[in-house]
Each structure stands twice: as structure tokens, then as C-alpha cells.
Amino acid sequence: MRFWDSSAVLPILVTEPKSKSVTPLLRDDRECWTWWATRTECVSGLHRRARTGDLTVGEFAIARERLILFDQASSVVLPSEAIRARADRLLGMHPLRASDALQLAAALLAAEENPGDFPFVTLDERLAEAARKEGFPILPE
Secondary structure, eight states: OEEEOHHHHHHHHSOOTTHHHHHHHHHHOSSEEEETTHHHHHHHHHHHHHHTTSSOHHHHHHHHHHHHHHHHHSEEEOOOHHHHHHHHHHHHHSOOOHHHHHHHHHHHHHTTTOGGGSOEEOOOHHHHHHHHHTTOOEEOO
16 A cells, blocks of 8 residues: 655656656555545646657556556545644645645645555655655655
């Protein structure tokens, strides 16, 4: 059981240098957890890659289908006042963007405030540092 940040989901949708570090983690994960907005963040990343020519129309369609399957198979933390309040607190403690604070708040809720046994999968260094300080083991190592 692991919490997946959108920065780690994108490389399982499209081939990029960091795909090799997260794909094996996905194979080993018995239950993926994500934040409610992760799918939308990934769609944004896919469109950005398509606009810059890094993805063909066909590659975009395949990546989008992979995303839908990943989202359907994941346990999703839904938005709530508790998530927003926790994100507000995290913004005062860590140098995070709002979207990253919401991701981390969702992970804390998914971990039931016991992050030590709930790895956080991210490729975002700033988010990884904040999650580490909140007690999460970070993957990939």
C-alpha cells in the first residue's frame, strides 16, 4: 500500500528516464492511493507533452487510457474540509505549492495519521522532503 503523487504517476503512463524507477514500484503495490486531483494533474501533464510535440496523438490516447485504468484501480482520497484544513497547516510548515500541500494532506489522511508504514511515491524533491518530515518513507529511494 503506497500513496502516489502525480509526479510519479506520469512516468508510468509515458516512457521517460524516470519510468524505470517507478514502474517496478507499481508492479509491487497491492493498493495504490491517490489524491482526488491526481488524475487531473496527470491529464494536464499529458496535454502539455502533446502540445510540445513530445507525445503523438496515438501516444496521448494510450497514456490517457492507462491513466483511466490506474485511476479506476486506485483508492482515491476525496476532497473534504479536513483535507483543506490539513493542507493549510502544511503550507505553514513546509515550502510547498498549494497542490502539493493538498497531495500531502491527502496522503496523511490515507495513512490515518500513521505515515511511517505508508510509503509516499514521488519524484518531486520539495514534496518528498516535506513528506519525509511528516514521517513518510519516500520511494523511489
